[in-house]
Amino acid sequence: MSYVYDQAHNLARAIKESEEYRTYMEKRKIVYGDEKNKNMVEDFRQRIMKMQMDQMAGKEVDPEEIERTNNLENVLMLNTSINEFFTAELRFSQLVQDINDIIGKAIEIEQD
Numbered sequence: 001m002s003y004v005y006d007q008a009h010n011l012a013r014a015i016k017e018s019e020e021y022r023t024y025m026e027k028r029k030i031v032y033g034d035e036k037n038k039n040m041v042e043d044f045r046q047r048i049m050k051m052q053m054d055q056m057a058g059k060e061v062d063p064e065e066i067e068r069t070n071n072l073e074n075v076l077m078l079n080t081s082i083n084e085f086f087t088a089e090l091r092f093s094q095l096v097q098d099i100n101d102i103i104g105k106a107i108e109i110e111q112d
Helices: 002-017 019-032 035-056 063-078 080-106
Strands: none
Touching: 002 019, 002 080, 019 035, 019 080, 035 063, 035 080, 063 080
């Protein structure tokens, strides 16, 4: 059983050494090092999360709120640091998703 844990630790180290992770952490440090940028990103994330929670709860999302959030996203993407951060975050998230898919397929249990 320790072999599996050893391999998991090796995978974790490989992820931390990946270009995707290093770039994401570098861009995150830049954005979160600027209080204004950090607040804008966190406000945007909160708006997105609230809309998603409302949708999941079956509530209708206010079209004006959708428009305000889209406008905020457009403004954020004009900020080079934030744009690069979101791009790096997306690349890193894709790496993690790909790894999850590989593991999921490898341990897929056949259905009767």
